[in-house]
Amino acid sequence: MPRPVRFVVEADGGSRGNPGPAGYGAVVLDPATGETLAERAEYIGVATNNVAEYKGLIAGLRAARELAADAVVQVRMDSKLVVEQMSGRWKIKHPDMKPLAAEAATILPRAQVTYEWIPRERNRHADRLANEAMDAGKRGEQWEPSVSSAALDTSAARALAAAPAGPPGDAAKGAAAVRAALASASRTPATAPAREEAGAGALFAEPGPPAPGHVPAPAAPPAQAPATTPGWGPDMGTPATFVLLRHGETALTPQKRFSGSGGADPELSPAGRRQASAVAGALAARGTVQTVVSSPLRRCRETAQAVADRLGLEVTVEEGLREVDFGAWEGLTFAEVRERFPDDLQAWLDSPKAAPTGGGESFTAATRRISATRDRLLAAHAGRTVLLVTHVTPVKILVRLALGAPPESLFRMELSAASLSAVAYYADGNASVRLLNDTSHLR
16 A cells, blocks of 8 residues: 655745735645745735734645645644644634634645644745745735745755754755855854764764764844854754664575565575674674664564664564565566666666556655654654664665755665664754764674
């Protein structure tokens, strides 16, 4: 059964007078990549802030429905009133609000929509759209998407906003934070020395200061924040660290055959069992792993169990950590796929949206699944070091998202059997890749 598409809708509305000239803005985002999928804005004449906010919500939900009627949508707004009323926790008493709330509730089934309050500084994209709409109304015009600069002007602000209430996201926005911080630093004389990198032996240790590339968010919007000095900023506390372990070898591994979740479920080979034992010893020596989570596939569960037995821990199975389904390519080598399905293979290499022949899973679909799994695990294991025993594609996707790298980077990473990688996730939503494809324990 295919997994539902997931969207984030951010909406806002404003009134210059309350009541006064009013407008709304809404944006639909891909939660896996941060990409803007749709924007809506409109000048609505004289109205109150609350009416404009509800109008923005309605426009955002309609835009999400147009993209995918079966989408699961998380709505984020800085209007506590709208969020609490639409969540059913506050009664709707004002006669102007009741029909708007009823309309919003009928756009998508209730089970598909959740609501979250966010601070205003985290809602700048929708806020900017609402102001663009009101500016257009002041000129006697309506807002036009072609002249909007909201997405460009708010990308860095989105990354630098206050820490999210939920789990940290990926570094698509983290990359924007880095660029914004570097641009700011280039205009400010350096007055603070950069901190040194942690050594290899400290990669899984309880970390101290954030690593380079990790840019903390300011406590207030940039317009109100006091001048800061360069450096890596304040200590963001202990991050959640995912130690990413690719399973040991199976009989298919040295033959370089596609081995996903749609074909056979091979066990570890004798070489793979030796690798699992070696990595278990290495992780026991480090002594920092607190939880072991595994893909449901046999090769991962066997690898995870070898580590867990050595550490005295239980193994939790997480369905979202499974490998991609390679469809009709399962069990074939790359050369065999190229010979039998040349057009499908080329499409797969050219676009993350293309799926393997015969109903396999695309990288785009896998990214949504794995990022949702990441967020669940981060929410459950904040500040802890968690071993995720999984496969090539999930590890590469987690690393790609942490780096804010493009989809084609998936083809530019080497991950050996039983290799270790690590990503730290900080409280402000940024991520830091600390290790990639370490096989020193196998030598």
